[in-house]
Amino acid sequence: MSLPTEGGSDEHDDERSLVEDFGVHIGRTMGWPPMAGRAAGVLMLSETPLTLTQLQQALNASKGSVSETTRTLITSGTVERFKEAGSRQFVYRWRDDAWIGCLQHQLDQTTRLLAMAENNYDRGETFSPTQQERLKQMRDYYRFIVRRLDDLLTEYTAQWQQDRTDRAEARG
Incomplete structure (x- = not known):
């Protein structure tokens, strides 16, 4: 190019x-x-x-x-x-699997944020009820996002591998 x-x-x-x-x-x-x-x-x-x-x-x-x-x-x-x-x-x-790599990177980064959110939630016992609720919401949000990203990565990787197999078979 x-x-x-x-x-x-x-x-x-x-x-x-x-x-x-x-x-x-x-x-x-x-x-x-x-x-x-x-x-x-x-x-x-x-x-x-x-x-x-x-x-x-x-x-x-x-x-x-x-x-x-x-x-x-x-x-x-x-x-x-x-x-x-x-x-x-x-x-x-x-990378041939660049979008898998991209999604894996997003999952890794979000998992780090989840760890931070869980750590802060666990340390928040002395915080006000409002602060504790906000920390809980942050933790719950990142738990949800990590689960979904992990599911998406698994699903997309399987689709990518199947598409790759199909293309190889079509070429003979």
């Missing part, structure tokens, strides 16, 4: 448009800086892994900015960093 900055085909215009949409919408929704959203778009569209330098060029960004961005995407579960066989350089690629 080259994402040319001038001229180019309709396909490249579509790619640039998607990358910018990711920067604005996916980035904002995930709580990422726009650069991370744009990098996610570039990596999602790239059919091959990209080096940090290639990603810098595609994003027209500094090495430091792209390095920080890739760490964000790896942490979020959507991108992986590895060395290709015979290479000394790391490359980055969109």
